[in-house]
Amino acid sequence: MKVAPAPSKAEVISLGCRLNISESEQIRALLADENNVVVINSCAVTSEAVRQTRQAIRRARRNRPDARLIVTGCAADIEREQLSAMQEVDGLIANTQKLDSRAWNVPASSRPVLAQHTRAFVTVQNGCDHACTFCIIPKGRGSSRSLTISEVLSDVEHHLSQGAAEVVLTGVDVTSWGHDLPGQPSLGQLVHAILERFPELSRLRMSSLDGVEIDTDLFDLFAGEERVMPHLHLSLQSGDDLILKRMKRRHSRKDAVDLVRRLRKYRPDLAIGADIIAGFPTETEDMHAQNKSIITELGIVHGHIFPYSPRPDTPAARMPQVDRAIIKQRAAELRAETQKCRDRWLINLIGTEQQVLAEKDGTGYAPSFARIQLPEGTPAGRILNVKPKKLEKGLLK
Structure with missing residues (x-):
């Protein structure tokens, strides 16, 4: 049978x-x-x-x-x-x-049971009210909508009960959280509420942030709260001021540089990540050089480099375009510049003690999001102290 x-x-x-x-x-x-x-x-x-x-x-x-x-x-x-x-x-x-x-067409559930992970991604906001000239995401995500503090706290509590050792706050435009809520609470207030409610939460990480919208409370938490991970990922997009204007971004190059400088005064171990677009329409070689130089100036070690591609019905798609071969070359140069910064940073971590959160693949992440090889058999979700001895193929061991 x-x-x-x-x-x-x-x-x-x-x-x-x-x-x-x-x-x-x-x-x-x-x-x-x-x-x-x-x-x-x-x-x-x-x-x-x-x-x-x-x-x-x-x-x-x-x-x-x-x-x-x-x-x-x-x-x-x-x-x-x-x-x-x-x-x-x-x-x-x-x-x-x-x-x-x-x-x-499935029955509604008051609280679906989520798969257990070492890090929990908690959505605090969705959609976007901005109109960056290259971006089509508001068309797919709609206007900015925030979860209330009580809703976020409930989600965090649920993930912690499922064994999550780290919480990552995420959204489309996270720093706009609270703008649509009564009283317009700040993102810093939300982070403070999470940390106060859950003293057992030892690691809270932020996803990509718009640096110019980081409020005073959030700045202070990044600067002085050990449970907020020293890892700031900026929605930077460009290091050239004219390109930033043509993108309709709300910050200047100086804004980004000043923010990182002020934070590193209090948190020298702060690791910087950034989204950068290569070959935005009208970008000249000098503008590209500004993109490369801000990588070194900020010490960007977690770089997300995007070759520009025109999206339908966006203003940037109607601007004078850069040749695709040039865009590809510029993206490669930006990645190489980021890799130089990253390699120097990782080498400097050799011999230093790092608190590493173990993942299922035998590696784990330090507070700065440096990836480190762990002893064989380390259970996922465990946080342990590790002193890496060498750097091999981009991985500390």
Whole structure:
């Protein structure tokens, strides 16, 4: 007698930002009792992200030919017509509805059980009210919407009860949190409330921030609160002031430099990350040089370098474009400059004691988000003191 194979569980494939990672966990929890479903939680921030979404759809269909394949995320809204025309796709769910159980035709749950992870991504905000000339994400995410302090505290409590050792606050435009709430509380007030409510939480990390919108309370927490990790990732985009104006960003180069200088006065171990776009329309060689030099000036060690790609219906797509080969070359130069800064930084960490949060793959992350090899058999979720002895292929050991 043949035993029928067990039905395949739901699978969620996440592309793009940390917010998508957080939302994918919630989708996975919603679909915990569903069988033979594959969900692509897509990204559309660049044309390359859309290409990767299409690639993920085709790969998922090859791997799970009999599964029901659903696409959600930003590309499901922004590229809806193109994705719905793909023969591999069985359906699309709007990005704004993807956490609504009704959209998936599953019973509503008061609190879905999330998978246990060493770090918990807690969404505090969604959407964006700004109009950066290169960005299409507001079209896929809508206007800025904040969770209340009580809602965030409830989410944090739930993750801690599931064993999370670190909490990462995430969103589309995190520093706009609270602008739409009664009394317009600041992000610093939210962080303070979390730390006060949960003294057992030893590590709180911030995702990408708009430096010019960091409020006084949040600055003070970065400067003097050990439980706030010394890792600041800036939504920088460019080191050239004219390009920043053409992007409709709200900061100048000097704003970013001054912020980092003031924070390092109190927190010398602060590690800086940044998003930087290579080859924005009208960018000259001198402007590109400004991009390279701010990497060294700020000491950027966690660099996300994006070759510019025009997104439909954005003002930047109508500006004079830089040749694609030049964009590719400039992106490579920015990555190389970041790697130099990163290698110098990692070498300086050799022999220093680091508190490392173990991941499942045998490595872990220091407070500065330096990745470090751990002793074999270290259980995930454990925090231990490590003194790395060498740097090998970008990994401290």
